[in-house]
Amino acid sequence: MIKSLKIGDSYSFNKLVEAVDVEKFADVSTDHNPVHLDEEYAKTTMFKKRIAHGMLGVSYISSILGTKFPGEGTIYLGQTIKFLAPVYLGDTLEVKAEIIDLKEGRNDKATLRTTCTNQDGKIVIDGEASVMLPKA
Numbered sequence: 777m778i779k780s781l782k783i784g785d786s787y788s789f790n791k792l793v794e795a796v797d798v799e800k801f802a803d804v805s806t807d808h809n810p811v812h813l814d815e816e817y818a819k820t821t822m823f824k825k826r827i828a829h830g831m832l833g834v835s836y837i838s839s840i841l842g843t844k845f846p847g848e849g850t851i852y853l854g855q856t857i858k859f860l861a862p863v864y865l866g867d868t869l870e871v872k873a874e875i876i877d878l879k880e881g882r883n884d885k886a887t888l889r890t891t892c893t894n895q896d897g898k899i900v901i902d903g904e905a906s907v908m909l910p911k912a
Contacts, residue, residue: 778884778909786874787845791836793828793867801832828863833892833901836871841907845873846886849910855890857903868895873905884909 802808810817811827818826834857841852863869870893877887885908892901 778878778880778886781846781875781878781886781909783875783878785846786872787840788870788872789840789844791869791871793832793863793865793869795826795865797832798826798828798865801829801835805829805831807831823862823864826865828865828867830857830859830863830901833863833869833871834903836869836892837873837890837901837903837905840871840873840890841888841905846875846888846907847910851908851910853885853906853908855903855905857901859900860902861894861898861900863892863894863900867900869893869900876904 798812802812807829811821811823812829815826838852841850872891873888875886876889879885885906888905888907890903890905891899893899
């Protein structure tokens with residue numbers, strides 16, 4: 777698999793963050809923090825309105841690595857994450873993974889820069905993922 781990949785290869789998609797996404801994520805994760813679910817409560821916070829869970833954005837990154845890029849069968853080994861700005865309901869995120877390092881071996885591995893960028897061009901989530909590449 778590593779032979780078909782090179783540093784700089786990337787994959788991205790856009791995702792509109794909707795209230796239903798946040799509510800379903802709250803139920804699945806059991807994170808019912810009112811800043812995500814209660815508009816009146818959220819108005820009293822520094823955000824002034826509801827925000828999405830940070831890990832919801834990270835789950836969009838996982839959807840790339842798990843099936844789309846570098847390829848089906850990729851194994852997610854680790855992730856560093858920095859939450860740089862809030863994601864508001866109604867934001868459209870560009871979710872991107874870009875190969876920044878490749879290591880050949882018994883189990884080929886890659887390091888990818890992972891980002892979520894909002895519709896204003898602001899990176900809201902930044903990090904690096906390490907993965908084991910699928911066998912060719």
